[in-house]
Amino acid sequence: MDFWGSGPKAREAGGYSFHLLNANAPEEEVRRHSHDEAHFVLVLAGGYMSSAVGAPLVSDTPVLIYNPPGTTHQDRFHGGRGRFLAISGGTGGDAAALCMREPYAYRLAHSIAQDIDLMTPFRLEARALQLRGFVLPLSSDEPRAAGRPPGWLNRAVEMIFTSDDPDLSVAAVASDAGVHPVHLARVFRRFLGCSPGDYLRGHRMERAAAMLGKGIASLAAVAQSTGYVDQAHLNRTFRSRLDTTPARWRKMRYVAPIQDAEESMRQEPAASL
Structure with missing residues (x-):
């Protein structure tokens, strides 16, 4: 293949x-x-x-x-x-x-x-x-999973992945899972290779990217609704993780693009890949 x-x-x-x-x-x-x-x-x-x-x-x-x-x-x-x-x-x-x-x-x-x-x-x-075995039933002679994660880890991952709460914190996730934040971090890193904070920050960027792709909100509104301190914080994250700006990302992925006042003043060109 x-x-x-x-x-x-x-x-x-x-x-x-x-x-x-x-x-x-x-x-x-x-x-x-x-x-x-x-x-x-x-x-x-x-x-x-x-x-x-x-x-x-x-x-x-x-x-x-x-x-x-x-x-x-x-x-x-x-x-x-x-x-x-x-x-x-x-x-x-x-x-x-x-x-x-x-x-x-x-x-x-x-x-x-x-x-x-x-x-x-x-x-x-x-x-x-x-x-x-996660997508097909295992037959009796196929190896079974050993060392599976605790059930609360699956709930914690799902909680972060599906949450649209901009104020969601690692402490809140640990509390919902019924474990100490340090234990949450240890198990998270063992099974997912990152900390709960990394996962939470990653999900916020994913949500911001999705909102920008729909082209229905200003950059400032996207930043506020996805838990960033301000638009500058959103900009820094996109530059660091995707090597582009939120404005350029929206222009490349738009469905119904809008123009922010700041963009109009800068007249920033679309990025070419």
Whole structure:
């Protein structure tokens, strides 16, 4: 199976292929394409844009995408820059592509990315089958997940991912989960590779990007409604995470663009990718 990426890391095991890749195509060159085999995509770096069910407009939190056989999409990295693990093989699964937010599934995929050169073929196949178990029932002879995260972690992830409260805090998430914030941070990092604060900040940027893409609110309003101190704070975050400004992002992703007074005065040109 071909992916829009290049890299030396590739393995085969038990009918599955594993590729650790860097995005190698400018965003505008990625056209709609199809995949015959089922596959997972774990985003390791970069802002990934996917049409999978439940995926943000652009990622800034841990993202694991499952695409069933026959998927046709135009998933790509913003600016053509990113790094990802692709695992392909197997048949069947859900009818629609989906964004998986199960912490244990993310940890399994991330462990493959970390140790792709070191794992035996047996371990690689076993972990691919475990991932498959999240979208297909496991047969009796397939390995079962071990070391699963506590149930409250799934609730905490879902709470952050679905919240539109600009004042949501890590302390509030820990309180809802019934655990100490330090314990929350420790378990979060173990299974998701980031802190709860990183995840919360990433979700805020994802929400801001989605609002800007709809083109129905000013930059100041977007900043206020997504928990940023002010518009300047929103600008700094976009420059740091996506190497662009909120104004440029909106011009590239717009549905019904609007003009802020500040933009009109600056007459800032749209960015080209």
